[in-house]
Amino acid sequence: MTGPRWLVPLAVAGALLVALPLVGLLARASWGDMWALITAPASLQALALSLRTSVAATALVLVLGVPLGFALHGLHGRVRAVARAVLLAPLVLPPVVGGLALLYAFGRRGLLGGPLDEAGVSIAYTTVAVVLAQAFVAMPFMVVSVESALAAHGTRREAIAATLGASRTRILARVTLPALGPALATGTVLAFARALGEFGATLTFAGSLAGVTRTTPLEIYLARETDPDAAVALSIVLLVVAVAVVAVAYRPVAGRAVR
């Protein structure tokens, strides 16, 4: 322990603030019925929808977020600062604001939603809307991961690869992306976790239709008064996933430098 002793009681208080609610949740759980509660139709439906949409959102984040990270890395000076501020805003934006913003972009009367609606395509209040909301809030994790990894990686190996006759695409696929592997893994896991927990933007932009847009967090919110046992059981599932994700994503980077 470094630092003066009076830090200790404050640290304990901080730990309690974080740990006590989790203990409270675990204490409230009816462990005997746990399996039955999780496998109840409404719970299973919500969990399955959450899994499907989160996987889809994570895939979307990978496909779009990685190029975005490269693009951000390629910008310079003030342009980069502004672009980064805009792209990373969803990290700190209240999700309900994000949901409202999505509604005015992709909703029936939104910027893009209006023309789409006339073409017979409606996004708001569909499963697609859930995926978009999740991708919206999860994207920054991937962008940040990729951008900072690129900054640390440098461009030397890429330049050497070019002298060996490789095209840019080959260099990206065989040299750059493998070197970014750990960053991509971290970005993916964090994005998936963020998508899985998405609540505010989903509720605002996609609503709460059982089996269509009612993901696990929404199901928990609905069930907390009618069926608190089920709400607690689902909460514990999400808690386990969250702890597992943090354990994977934030483990200290092993010192196996690529020579």
Next chain:
Amino acid sequence: MRLEARVEVAERGVEADVTVGAGRTLALLGPNGSGKSTALEAIAGVVRPGRARIVLDGRELVGSGRPVPPRDRGIVLLAQDDALFPMSVLDNVAFGPRAAGRRDARRVAEAWLERVGCADLASRRPGDLSGGQARRVAIARALAAEPRVLLLDEPFAGLDVEAASAIRTMLRSLLADVTAIITTHDVLDAHTLADDVAVMAGGRVVEAGTATEVLTRPRTPFAARMAARVLVAGTMRGGALELEGGVRVPVSGGPRGGEAAAVALPPSAVVLAIGDAPRDRSLAWVPDAVRALEPRGDEVRVVGAAVAADVDAAVAASLDAGAVVWFGVPRGHLAYALTG
């Protein structure tokens, strides 16, 4: 493939002009920080030169028009840090052939690994290699790409003596038919590997020619120093070299009387005397003052204004900068003209 290159990298103070003939090996000889690496990186396109003209076999790669991108130049750089990719050793070596679309890339890579003595390392990852192994793999990868010109940046840097000497021997045969430029600060590399030598100082080539010319008949004190020689320069007068100050060193050969000439001696051939004028008439004695004392292993190089000598550390211990000494230069060394 004859390569002519003139590259300027202003932010690193480099403005180098090098030429290497087809199938020959040019050593860029210079101390650390003289711009050798930057010159190579600029030729390969790893760093972007401010201004450059690179002509390979009569075709202008970089110059007035749009520069040919590095991947189409056929100029491969073997970097000091090896820069192996995060893939197996075999995939590293197969990288060039695969980029060229060769179907037999794997076989080509295996053959090259065999030639550099690393066939048993094919499935290893770069992080699991020793320094010498990594260098061998990097050499195999560079040659497997069938470069038109191979640039080797200090290929023995960071290796232990044994690995360095094994790789030096290997490169000697591998580079036989390859057009190559090798940077080094070690005159031994220039002697053993190079046909031609260009001496670099402060970002510029200060002297260039065949290895024999530059290493045994250097024209500038700096080139002589890089070639581990002492340059004793003066004017030819009747079979002797007359130094500044009037001392005459009898020499053999040399240009006509009145022309600037020099002899290049190994510093160990020069004798140092302290005190009164020495009597030994078999040597030509040059009075001088000590400018610097440079420790070299178990000897110390005593550097004067005109001559230098390697002496025992115990002798050098009694000297300080400014001390008055006599350098005994052996007679009869072959003199050569410094002009023209």
